Amino acid sequence: MAKNLSGGNKRKLSVSIALCGGSKLVLLDEPTSGLDLCARRNLWDMLKSYKKDKIIILTTHYMDEADVLGDRIGIMCKGKLQCIGSPLFLKNRFGVGYKLTFVKKQAKVHPGLVKHLQIYFKGVQMIGDMHEEISFVIHKTEAESFAGFFENLDSRLDEFDIRSYGVSMSNLEDVFLKIN
Numbered sequence: 314m315a316k317n318l319s320g321g322n323k324r325k326l327s328v329s330i331a332l333c334g335g336s337k338l339v340l341l342d343e344p345t346s347g348l349d350l351c352a353r354r355n356l357w358d359m360l361k362s363y364k365k366d367k368i369i370i371l372t373t374h375y376m377d378e379a380d381v382l383g384d385r386i387g388i389m390c391k392g393k394l395q396c397i398g399s400p401l402f403l404k405n406r407f408g409v410g411y412k413l414t415f416v417k418k419q420a421k422v423h424p425g426l427v428k429h430l431q432i433y434f435k436g437v438q439m440i441g442d443m444h445e446e447i448s449f450v451i452h453k454t455e456a457e458s459f460a461g462f463f464e465n466l467d468s469r470l471d472e473f474d475i476r477s478y479g480v481s482m483s484n485l486e487d488v489f490l491k492i493n
Contacts, residue, residue, distance in 0.1 A: 321348045328356065332363050339363075341371040345378060357381055376485035386485070390493045400485060407491050408483025410453040414446055418474040422447050426473045433462040453483075 315326055328344050344360070345353040353375075360369060360382055373379055379386050380400045387397040396403065415426070422442065430437045434455045441448040459480070466478070 321352060324348060325352065325356065328360075332359075332367075336367070338368045339370070341369065343373060344371055345373070345375065353378070376489055380485045388489055388492050395492045403485065403488050404483050405453070407488040408453065409450050409487055409491065411451040411456065411459075411480055411482055412440070412448055413451055413478065413480050414448045415473075415478045416476040417445055417447060418476050420444050423473045423475075426475070429466070429469070429473070430462075433458040451480075 324347055331339050345356055388395050434451050436452045438450045440450050
């Protein structure tokens with residue numbers, strides 16, 4: 314009986330009932346709230362397969378969920394719609410650009426690293442310096458400099474006391490934080 318199910322299983326049952334009714338429009342309020350990561354991912358896969366022949370409108374606080382499932386995303390603040398668009402549009406329009414993160418060999422950052430970054434990226438900004446990691450934001454208009462920068466950086470990792478590095482694009486969480 315449904316009353317004997319756990320909260321997560323009740324949530325999955327509610328979503329299943331909503332999808333099996335044959336409606337072309339389905340409204341889901343926080344469909345993955347209270348689910349573990351594995352169950353969330355399984356539900357995402359199911360929703361992606363059902364959205365081929367249905368319009369699914371859902372609310373969520375999980376920006377990764379909105380990014381995976383949303384063809385159009387609306388971001389609200391204080392009860393008002395602030396923006397709406399595809400995930401790519403929102404990231405391009407409101408995103409900060411690229412996040413470049415370095416894993417340091419020592420707690421202190423090598424002074425030459427920042428100077429090296431400024432040669433390739435004029436508007437580079439440091440956004441975090443933890444014990445083993447340091448992160449910078451690179452504006453999206455400066456992406457054409459990545460090839461030369463990484464080619465030069467790879468030969469100087471030991472000089473700058475860098476173990477490894479990674480680069481990522483703005484995500485919807487960044488967009489949400491900027492808008493709100």
